[in-house]
Amino acid sequence: MGVNSKEIEVLQIIEENGRVSLNTLAKMVELSEEQVEGILKKLEKEKVILSYSAVIDWSKVYDQENVTAMIDVKVTPQRGVGFDDIAKRIYRFPEVKALYLMSGAYDLSVVIEGKSMSQIARFVSDKLSTLDSVISTTTHFQLKKYKHDGVVFEDGEEDRRIVVTP
C-alpha cells in the first residue's frame, strides 16, 4: 500500500519505541496530534501496524525465564495449497512463537517457547512430528539471547560523554 514519508517516519519512531506519547510523536514529525492519531488508526486498520509490544529480558525476572527452541521442519507440500495448510496447522499451536517458510535444507522454521526442555520435547514428539505431512524435525535450543528484534541485551553501551562539552 502507498505510505507517505511522514507515515514512514511515524512507523520508524514507534517501531523503536511503541510507548512514545501522541503529543511527543506529533511534535517530532511536525503534525498535529489528530493527524498522527489518524495515521496510526489508518495503519492499524490496514494491518501495517500489527501490535505494539515490548522486548523483555525474562531471564532477569525470577522464575519467568522460558526455553526457546528453533525447529527445522521438512514437510511434504500439498497439491494446490503448497505449504500454507500445514503452516496454518502449526502456527495455531499457542507454543509456536514464530513460523517462517525457508529456502534451503528444510522447509519450515518453527520457533517454540516453553517452560522447560522436556515440555518442548513433548511438543515436538507429540504434536509436531505426528502431523501427516511432516517428514522430519531438527530441534535447536537457544542458550543465550544476545540480540532480539534489533535490541541488544546488556551491551553496556551507555552514554559515556562527560556532562558539558564545547
Added chain:
Amino acid sequence: MVQSTKVNRRLSKSVQSIQPSGIRRFFDLASTMDNIISLGVGEPDFVTPWNVREAAFSSLERGFTAYTANAGLLELREEISKYMSQQFALPYSPDSEVLVTVGASEAIDLAIRALVDPGDEVIVVEPTFVSYAPIVSLAGGVPVSVGTKKEDEFKVTPAQLEAAITPKTKLVMICFPNNPTGAVMTKEELELISHVIKKHDLLVLSDEIYAELSYETSHYSIARLPDMRDRTVVISGFSKAFAMTGWRLGFTLAPEDITAAMLKIHQYTMMCASTPAQYGALEALQNGLADVKKMVQSYNQRRNFIVKSYAEIGLPCHTPGGAFYAFPSIKNTGYDSGEFAEKLLLEERVAVVPGDVFGEGGEGHIRCSYATSMENLEESVRRIGRFLEKHTR
C-alpha cells in the same frame, strides 16, 4: 575559577592573555552533581557506527601502526574530496587542497596560524564556538567580535561586517550551521556578506563541521560563491556528522598556497593525524553515509520536539536550521545566562551552557543541546517548565 591578574613571568604573555573556557567552568560545577540531565553536551549521543569502529580494529590487526603522509592518507584525502564534491558541491584536489588534521580544532588553529600575522584583526562572528577568539589571540592576532542578534536569527549582516572592518582586518571567521545558535545562512545571505568580504579583500575561515546537520535547506558553502573559493578555508571533520568526536579527525579544504602553508605547520607540530582514526574515517566515508542519514533524521525529530515544547513552556526560541543546539532566550526571567544556568542546575538538575560563554550576542540565552535521548528531552522540558513557572517575571 579565579583568574590571577598578576603577570606570571614563567608563562608566555599570549597564554596569559586568554581566559579558560567558560564551558570548562560550567563543567566543573556540573560534574560534582549526580542524576543530572545534561543538555550541555556539544557532541552526538550516538556511539560511532560499528563498521567504523571495526575498520579501526582491523587496521591495527593488519599492522597499520606507522605514520601516514603528513597531509593524511592519500586514499582518505581522495575520499574526502569525492564526498565534499558530491555532497556539498565543493571540489578540491586531494593532492594539493585537502589536509587531514587532528580534529577540526587543529584545522582552525592551522588556518589562523597560516594566515594571521601579529596585530592583524580577525572578525569573529559570535555567538560561536568557544575556540576561535583564543586561537586568534594565541597567534598574536586581534579578535574583533561581531555579535549577531536574535532579531536577525543570529545571522551576520553586511552592515555589521562593514562596521567592524578596519585597515588591519585580515580575516573573517564564520560558522554555519552554528554552534551554539543553530543558525544557518542561505546562499543569498552569504552572497550579501561576500560582497563586503571581496570589497575589502579579506579572507574567510568557514567552519562547516555541522554541514550534514542542516534540516530545512541543504547546506550551502560560502566557498561556492563567485571569487570566494580562492579566499576561503573550509573547515570540517568527522566529529559531528559521523559521531566520531573522540577520534580527533578533521580536515581543511583550501587553495593550494594556503594548504601548503598549513601543511608546513602541521608537519612540524603534529606530523600526521592518528593512523587508526584515518582508517576509521575512510570506512565512514565509503560505507557510512546511510548511518549519517539516520542520525540526522533523529536529530531533526528531536529538534522539532524541542522547538514546539519550548514554545509551550514559554521559553522563546527561534527555530534552529542546523547543528544540534537550541538557543532560547531567558531574558524574561531577569537572570543573566550564568545565573540562570546555575540555578537551573541546582534546583532542577538540568545542565545547559550559559550563552555568554559563546561571546557577544550570547548573553540572555542558554545553549541546550538536543543530542540526547527523547526520554531525557521530555523530562528536561518538564523540569525547565517547572523552573520557569517559579522564576518568570
